[in-house]
Amino acid sequence: MKEANILVVDDNKNVLSALEILLQLEYRSVKTIRTPHELTSFAGLKGVDIILLDMNFSAGVNSGNEGLFWLKEVKKRAPQISVIMMTAYGTIELAVKALKEGAEDFILKPWKNEKLLNTVKSAWLIKKSKNEIDSLNKKQNNLKQEINLHKNIIIGKSPALNEVLKLTRKVAKTDVNVLITGENGTGKELIARELHRMSLRSQEVFINVDMGSISENLFESELFGHVKGAFTDAKVDRAGKFETADGGSLFLDEIGNLSLPMQAKLLSAIQNRSIVRVGANKIIPVDIRLISATNSDLQGMVQDGKFREDLLYRLNTIQIKVPPLREREGDIEILADFFLQNFSRKYGKHGLRMAPNVIEKLRGHTWPGNIRELRHTIERAVILSEGDILHTGDFLMQSTTQPKEKDLFSLSLEEMELVMIQQALERYDGNFTAAAEQLGVSRQTLYNKVHKMKKNG
Template identity: 70%
Template sequence: MIDAKILVIDDTKSVLSALEILLQFEYKSVKTISNPNQIASFPNFSELDIILLDMNFSAGVNTGNEGLYWLREIKKKASHISVIMMTAYGAVDLAVKALKEGASDFVLKPWNNERLLATVKSAYELRQTQKEVKQLKQKESNLKQVINQNKNYIIGNSKALNQVLNLVQKVAKTDVNVLITGENGTGKELIARELHKLSARNNEVFISVDMGSISENLFESELFGHVKGSFTDAKEDRAGKFEAASGGTLFLDEIGNLSLQMQAKLLSVIQNRVVVRVGSNKPIPVDIRLVCATNCNLDQMVADGLFREDLLYRINTIRVEVPPLRDRENDILVLADFYLNKFTHKYGKAGLKINQLAQEKLMGYAWPGNIRELLHTIERAVILSEGNVLKPTDFLLAPKNSVSIENGPNTLEEMEILMINKALDQHDGNYSAAAEQLGISRQTLYNKLKKKSPNL
């Protein structure tokens, strides 16, 4: 027996009795009423799944207008209910009109029992499908909310930061491509998330892709998707990041680390807003807001032949330069206080304060690692603290470029990082050029830095 609630509305008692007998063997709950005016007081009306509604209730009237009126009233009261119209006067135009008003089907009297049962079952299945779609949409909405939750905040009130946020606010309402530039650790992804949060797409998903961590072999599969059997490990169809972000925002971080070959493939998709999964010929349109970020000097890379000029034009409709922490002096102590509260709570060291001399030390430091370096510095100080006050000696800060190969690193790992940083400095943050100088692949270089700083 099907667990569904059915209501039959007809002014003929013999019709009500016949339908109740026919349907009660198939459905768990079958109720009848002879007057549609009883709809308003019918108990738990919104819980009904199906209504069989007569088209005519007044003697001598066969226009069907009464039924259409009550159909509209039912849809106003509970639009999800599947309504099957019944009439002894068959007319194609009347049936079409009923369907346009929201009826799910049309039954002629006298009916064929098997055909009527099939019609009711179809209406029930339609109702179940609608329920499933509604549940899926709710789950999708909840999932998007979880994905879009951002527990990091843009902290500060310096002039340099406010200029950036003002630009972000102006640009966010549009769908233009945005390029975010700035040193490592300045919070480029936070700016990208702020763009998404202030945009008309804020109820859709924000997908972040670390381009520097994607190997060339998996580039197309990761970004554009693949079909089952297209390569050895393709055991099922899979949507790429472009498809996953459709309707929302796609953030491509470290875009300056792509090879020229990958740049060409990316350019085609950005231009056409269409992806083709690996192993397929079917074009799939995508609707995304594209935001890219890099710490590289893309203009210099274009001049050096390392970055496509046409790709730069595509991603660079608006450029947002995130200022380094050293240019946000007013924000250093604000950020330090924010992270101090965060880590004292995390490590159970409530009441810990930074004294005046320590604050001056933090303010006087250049912060080459920017906000990320400040975060780790505060966390380390909180973990190692022994009293209630953090003093200058609790913050281990080294002047920029004070470490040398001769007296600085004590381990092979430190030596590697020192050489990598030196090579990156020489090539203005260009990973490919630095990797070539060091005699390693760009991916190896990136992995070594990632290992050293997991939040890179």
């Protein structure tokens, strides 16, 4: 039975009965209505695949104009529907006119069952092909957007970074599983993309999955896909990330956030190099290059019973450790200049430059948030800048030595306010709206306070 929804519109009850009996043996759903006026209120119109529409509904009228009118109405409301026109008073001119108005085909009454079934089948196959082409085009556009969104390049010349890139080049041409480790904000995803870019799979897709954002009840559906009806919201068949990445690279970020049950399911897919969609029994082989990343101590988690040792061995054929920014000597200045140029263009503040003592201040910070923290720090400075030169007071950075609770009473109210603002901005990666909401003030108030602090050094 073909997965199509058919609607027949005809004022002749015998015609409706005959077509319903004939078509319901071939198609999933066949519904009938006796007047085209019901089309305007038909609840499931957008879910209909093919409409068989009579061309004459008024007694004594054989021009076909009624059918052409309702053809146009259908196309206005649901242009994706394939419409096949039916009439007992057909002419070549009328058929041509119907096709010009968007009809898929034309059937003369009385029909021959075999011919009618072939006409409907042909319309269904054409519609399926169009749907597949639209789906492929949408996927291609999404992938292009994803690629353009992540046209990031790895910036830096430090020995520590060069060692990482050297190892990356060595393993890129192989298909071994790679585990990328490092602190938050060090650029683990960039290394993963560099691995893919230099691999033999570079012309295929790179699929990025944030494992920390996937809830346990949706884990299998997200990674392995599902079939229609597998659960309440499963309206259509859906491929998972493993299937989508077939032939390319699959990057599992924040792998240390998985629960033990989720780890077991992931291990099975990696070992068998195949998946089964939720609600199905069919085994689907997958050919992927697996790259994982974490800021957690997985070996320590294994010892604590929080991470499967056999899964760690599968993920960790090669480990690439990305150094923190504080260990990348000389890269802070290069990155700061790179971000300054980017954000100056983005916010239309051309000609901005940093005062000589700014770099000294940036070098003296330990950057617990690494490159991500540096990027947000530069962006904030550019947004709030008022002149052509950025001074040290324009860079609001989180103190690396936060006051202990017992020391808070030694701070002035203004100093305590500064600490709270710094912590809120750091927590929300420089997002003034989110930080202001946490602090219980308006965004403009927070902006004014930060501006005042900058002016006071």
